[in-house]
Amino acid sequence: MFYQQRVLVSLLRNSIKLALKQLKNWMAPEKAKTSLTTFPASAEIVSEPLGVVLVISAWNYPFLLSIDPVIGAISAGNAVVLKPSELAPASSALLTKLLEQYLDPSAVRVVEGAVTETSALLEQKWDKIFYTGSSKIGRVIMAAAAKHLTPVVLELGGKSPVVVDSDTDLKVTVRRIIVGKWGCNNGQACVSPDYILTTKEYAPKLIDAMKLELEKFYGKNPIESKDMSRIVNSNHFDRLSKLLDEKEVSDKIVYGGEKDRENLKIAPTILLDVPLDSLIMSEEIFGPLLPILTLNNLEESFDVIRSRPKPLAAYLFTHNKKLKERFAATVSAGGIVVNDIAVHLALHTLPFGGVGESGMGAYHGKFSFDAFSHKKAVLYRSLFGDSAVRYPPYSRGKLRLLKALVDSNIFDLFKVLLGLA
Incomplete structure (x- = not known):
């Protein structure tokens, strides 16, 4: 099993290296197209942290399934509470020791325990919950999240x-x-x-x-x-x-x-x-x-x-x-x-x-960053070029012009402006 553990550690190292290398690109605002409706303007999609997120991991690959989503959560700028599985107590204790030693405790905390501790965590309001495990417990997680309208990523299983x-x-x-x-x-x-x-x-x-x-x-x-x-x-x-x-x-x-x-x-x-x-x-x-x-x-x-x-x-x-x-x-x-x-x-x-009963949401690479980010729409408009068409009093001519603008139909717009429609 030593061979398998080395492979899993290598996967984690690769995830960390990728995040360090690509984070600047992931964080960069994404340009979005604009139309005649908002002209003159520019638009972009800005990634921002969700806030404080809860990661509940599984016992079968306790390091990989705990740290990999935490990498995405930290990359996106969130504070994280990690709840390792109590079914792997030695790994849970080691995760607590290592994360307290090497990560900022004001940004990342580990909570150990079993059902009682997990239930107490689920009573709190989170900005996102990430869970890896069975579909049975996935339903419990989703029900608890629904009380606070908290979005979830459920990594479940299936046949x-x-x-x-x-x-x-x-x-x-x-x-x-x-x-x-x-x-x-x-x-x-x-x-x-x-x-x-x-x-x-x-x-x-x-x-x-x-x-x-x-x-x-x-x-x-x-x-x-x-x-x-x-x-x-x-x-x-x-x-x-x-x-x-x-x-x-x-x-x-x-x-x-x-x-x-x-x-x-x-x-x-x-x-x-x-x-x-x-x-x-x-x-x-x-x-x-x-x-x-x-x-x-x-x-x-x-x-x-x-x-x-x-x-x-x-x-x-x-x-x-x-x-x-x-x-x-x-x-x-x-x-x-x-x-x-x-x-x-x-x-x-x-x-x-997963999909359906095997889960919802996805991660790995940039998908991890996206899973813990809010994609905020940002539109920059100029104060010049203001059109009277949007303001009262309204007329049929204004309606035709407004329709052409909303449809972004340049041909119809010219017809209206030339009095041909």
């Missing part, structure tokens, strides 16, 4: 599908799915693949390839692998066990299924054709279980995805250009990745966020 076409490089596809699922916190990631859709004909090849690569990566007993993350706590272990122990689900295991509650370890587990109405297909898994659903043809995958709430991410593996284009055009998700898993997170030029 992110992976569609695998037979026209693909099977080995590369399988390796990228494995790393995207089990290499990312053993499935405890909001953009982790939640289920696979493929054809009945192709499924056996896909499963055999996954078994082969999983053994290469994690050995014959993956629970003992140092590269396999633990489940965060006993409550989440029991939740995942409940998903797996349903009778109609446990019979569908084709690989894995081993559990070690004492060490909070669950092996990578593949299931084939679990019932669509089972618990494992009704809620976000957020763990090392991966159902594969088989279809008569890949066209059916679009119906399956569209019949469910919009996910945070959707993935497709194929060489087929038309399928890529159709997938990107018709599947609604927070983000689409073709031929890889979760790598869109590393691009600061792309917004990261």
